[in-house]
Amino acid sequence: MPRIAVYGAGSIGCYVGGRLAAVGADVVFVGRQRIADEVREHGLRFSDLDGADVRVAAVDYRTDPDAVVDASLVLVTVKSSATPDVAAALAPLLRNDAVVVSLQNGLSNAVVLREKITRPVLTGMVPFNVVAQGEGLFHQGSEGGIEVEDSGLLAPYLSLFDAAGLPLTVRSDMDAVLWAKLLLNLNNPINALSGLPLKTELSQRSYRRCIAAAQREALAVGKVAGRTAARLTPLPPAWIPRLLTVPDIVFRNVASSMLAIDPLARSSMWEDLEAGRVTEVDWINGEVVRLGREYGVATPVNDRLVELIRDAERGGRRNWSGPELLDVLLRR
Ligand SMILES: NC(=O)C1=CN([C@@H]2O[C@H](COP(=O)(O)OP(=O)(O)OC[C@H]3O[C@@H](n4cnc5c(N)ncnc54)[C@H](OP(=O)(O)O)[C@@H]3O)[C@@H](O)[C@H]2O)C=CC1
Numbered sequence: 001m002p003r004i005a006v007y008g009a010g011s012i013g014c015y016v017g018g019r020l021a022a023v024g025a026d027v028v029f030v031g032r033q034r035i036a037d038e039v040r041e042h043g044l045r046f047s048d049l050d051g052a053d054v055r056v057a058a059v060d061y062r063t064d065p066d067a068v069v070d071a072s073l074v075l076v077t078v079k080s081s082a083t084p085d086v087a088a089a090l091a092p093l094l095r096n097d098a099v100v101v102s103l104q105n106g107l108s109n110a111v112v113l114r115e116k117i118t119r120p121v122l123t124g125m126v127p128f129n130v131v132a133q134g135e136g137l138f139h140q141g142s143e144g145g146i147e148v149e150d151s152g153l154l155a156p157y158l159s160l161f162d163a164a165g166l167p168l169t170v171r172s173d174m175d176a177v178l179w180a181k182l183l184l185n186l187n188n189p190i191n192a193l194s195g196l197p198l199k200t201e202l203s204q205r206s207y208r209r210c211i212a213a214a215q216r217e218a219l220a221v222g223k224v225a226g227r228t229a230a231r232l233t234p235l236p237p238a239w240i241p242r243l244l245t246v247p248d249i250v251f252r253n254v255a256s257s258m259l260a261i262d263p264l265a266r267s268s269m270w271e272d273l274e275a276g277r278v279t280e281v282d283w284i285n286g287e288v289v290r291l292g293r294e295y296g297v298a299t300p301v302n303d304r305l306v307e308l309i310r311d312a313e314r315g316g317r318r319n320w321s322g323p324e325l326l327d328v329l330l331r332r
């Protein structure tokens with residue numbers, strides 16, 4: 001059986017790898033000692049919105065990068081700041097038939113991996129939220145299926161992912177998929193600054209107006225930069241800002257799928273601030289700022305979100321109410 005390595009096994013890695021291992025795949029998890037200890041003490045469990053709650057038998061969680069040497073598929077699940085180190089660590093260790101898939105947010109992770117890795121590196125996109133709930137439990141708190149770059153190289157694994165309840169949708173327009181996911185991720189800093197679960201935050205119009213402002217800016221930059229966004233939601237990406245700004249009562253009725261989120265789910269950026277880690281803001285809102293500079297489009301809302309998260313990373317963290325945040329973001 002082909003061996004699958006999950007490199008950087010935290011929330012996404014433990015969840016995806018856990019689901020694969022639960023259906024008998026040969027999975028090795030590579031990550032930090034603290035998670036290795038947690039999994040050794042409590043075992044690895046995953047749960048989801050549909051009521052699944054599965055304990056994975058015999059988890060192979062290692063801290064040494066050498067664990068990838070036997071893997072024919074390597075799923076990279078570190079945060080974006082760690083990608084250059086991971087590229088350097090993986091490059092000399094990969095089998096000469098290995099395939100690497102980046103399951104990360106942002107636009108550039110696969111590109112960074114390809115700078116060092118000579119084996120094929122494919123882009124992937126995880127639409128759903130996973131929260132590490134402690135004691136080895138990783139919970140999927142929103143819906144959606146993983147999308148991956150079209151390549152025959154993943155054909156041997158498709159039935160395994162299907163069996164694991166993680167069907168892979170193969171796409172030939174991954175640049176558009178990554179851009180559309182980035183538009184949704186523009187909410188990550190807003191959620192992190194709110195200090196609220198996603199569902200509570202998205203239920204409040206003032207926060208949604210913040211997201212809409214960040215998205216409108218990104219859509220304007222994307223138009224000039226020639227970036228199209230794939231349709232990942234029932235509405236086309238360009239209509240979402242309008243939907244976000246409707247009154248709460250209308251939003252609850254017309255956008256119920258956007259609120260189909262576990263009440264505990266938070267953005268991965270909230271998890272980073274909570275753990276005192278550097279966030280991915282430079283790879284999310286920072287990408288809009290960079291593109292704006294390149295194409296001469298002002299991006300004051302995303303500029304401010306980047307600044308506010310940087311302050312929070314430096315220790316100036318506080319919980320922003322929706323009206324306070326909106327006021328700061330829209331102040332000219
Ligand atoms: N969580 C979510 O709901 C979602 C996340 N994503 C994206 O998926 C990616 C992974 O996110 P997530 O799972 O939340 O991240 P996590 O921080 O939970 O997991 C990444 C793990 O990799 C570890 N790590 C970092 N560097 C290395 C290294 N060099 N070698 C081995 N392990 C390393 C980290 O340790 P340490 O903390 O010590 O650095 C951490 O334990 C991100 O790009 C994120 O944006 C996408 C969709 C949803």
Ligand SMILES: CC(C)(CO)C(=O)C(=O)O
Pocket residue numbers: 105126127128129130184185188198266267268269
């Ligand atoms: C799933 C989603 C959009 C949840 O916020 C995410 O990608 C993240 O938290 O990084």
